[in-house]
Amino acid sequence: MLTGVSAVSEKSSVDMDWDSLTFSFTKTDRMYVARCNEGEEWEKGLMQDFENLSLSPASGVINYGQGLFEGMKAQYAEDGKVVLFRPAENARRSREGARRLGMPPIPEEMFLDAIKQTVKENIRWVPPIGKGALYIRPLLFGSGAILGVAPAPEFTFLVYVSPVGPYFKGGIKPTSLRVSDEFHRAAPGGSGGVKAIGNYAPGMVPSKMAKKDGFSEIIYLDAVNHKYVEEVGAANFFCVKNEIISTPELTGTILAGVTRSSVIELAKSRGYEVREEKIDISYAMDADECFCVGTAAVVSAIGTIEHGEKVVEFCGGRVGPITMEMYELLTSIQQRKIADEFGWTVEV
Numbered sequence: 001m002l003t004g005v006s007a008v009s010e011k012s013s014v015d016m017d018w019d020s021l022t023f024s025f026t027k028t029d030r031m032y033v034a035r036c037n038e039g040e041e042w043e044k045g046l047m048q049d050f051e052n053l054s055l056s057p058a059s060g061v062i063n064y065g066q067g068l069f070e071g072m073k074a075q076y077a078e079d080g081k082v083v084l085f086r087p088a089e090n091a092r093r094s095r096e097g098a099r100r101l102g103m104p105p106i107p108e109e110m111f112l113d114a115i116k117q118t119v120k121e122n123i124r125w126v127p128p129i130g131k132g133a134l135y136i137r138p139l140l141f142g143s144g145a146i147l148g149v150a151p152a153p154e155f156t157f158l159v160y161v162s163p164v165g166p167y168f169k170g171g172i173k174p175t176s177l178r179v180s181d182e183f184h185r186a187a188p189g190g191s192g193g194v195k196a197i198g199n200y201a202p203g204m205v206p207s208k209m210a211k212k213d214g215f216s217e218i219i220y221l222d223a224v225n226h227k228y229v230e231e232v233g234a235a236n237f238f239c240v241k242n243e244i245i246s247t248p249e250l251t252g253t254i255l256a257g258v259t260r261s262s263v264i265e266l267a268k269s270r271g272y273e274v275r276e277e278k279i280d281i282s283y284a285m286d287a288d289e290c291f292c293v294g295t296a297a298v299v300s301a302i303g304t305i306e307h308g309e310k311v312v313e314f315c316g317g318r319v320g321p322i323t324m325e326m327y328e329l330l331t332s333i334q335q336r337k338i339a340d341e342f343g344w345t346v347e348v
């Protein structure tokens with residue numbers, strides 16, 4: 001079924017059924033690519049057609065995982081503009097990650113320019129308001145050939161996009177999670193705090209096992225004490241007890257989500273007490289509400305948590321009031337349905 005294609009010219013239309021978008025890859029028109037030789041400045045990036053890459057089999061990223069990614073969204077706002085959400089935060093995080101992984105950081109201006117150009121040249125792939133978003137995937141990786149374990153001699157910065165559906169099909173449905181006692185996501189001193197590509201493959205099997213048993217995702221505990229909540233798959237965790245909102249403190253093993261910091265600010269601005277602290281899993285399981293947040297997940301209610309023999313349900317399986325408030329606040333700002341008092345949205 002084709003929708004929304006009749007009134008526009010053939011070139012600007014896409015054959016998409018916007019109502020059945022999911023969070024999956026759709027090939028789009030154009031991508032941005034820039035390169036940098038070790039010890040030199042980034043060359044000016046160029047837009048080109050979306051196509052496969054040509055890489056040396058000895059490239060650093062394939063052999064040793066020298067790479068990081070970012071995740072952002074562009075979407076239509078109420079005023080008809082296509083807007084980004086706090087893109088400078090992603091630019092900053094990518095620079096910190098690049099330093100940790102021995103890669104040349106992308107200057108902020110270059111990063112933002114690359115994002116905007118890529119969105120503009122794929123503008124026909126931005127879903128109509130309320131139907132989803134254009135997910136933006138910046139990548140930075142060691143593209144040069146290297147045999148010994150060391151930074152690659154050449155790096156590539158690439159940006160591609162794909163339309164994705166809203167995480168909440170037909171409302172904001174609470175998910176069921178399982179606490180992993182067997183696997184950890186990150187250890188102190190490691191790379192858990194940056195969006196290093198190598199952090200994600202080890203989570204695939206645990207996540208698949210949980211999904212096979214009917215869970216949506218895994219809750220990871222800290223690798224030292226095995227009792228403090230770290231993250232939910234690739235989203236940050238929050239819980240609410242007696243109207244006090246808590247989220248795990250950033251210790252280097254937790255990814256500092258842009259959504260996480262936005263929800264903290266929003267909650268404080270609405271008068272809530274927000275604590276960044278160690279959250280014992282038993283405290284979380286005794287909470288009134290739990291939710292997780294991220295660019296992809298937005299604000300996602302947690303319906304149940306299983307830990308060993310114990311299973312708890314929050315809010316009778318419904319979305320808790322503070323979870324709903326945070327979801328509404330965040331999405332209203334992202335779509336400019338209410339005043340963007342923080343100046344978080346940026347037009348492309």
Ligand SMILES: *Cc1c(COP(=O)(O)O)cnc(C)c1O
Nearest residue numbers: 234235236255257258259294295
């Ligand atoms: C990307 C990511 C998040 C969420 O970060 P946002 O900036 O809010 O999208 C949380 N945890 C992990 C492990 C991530 O990779």
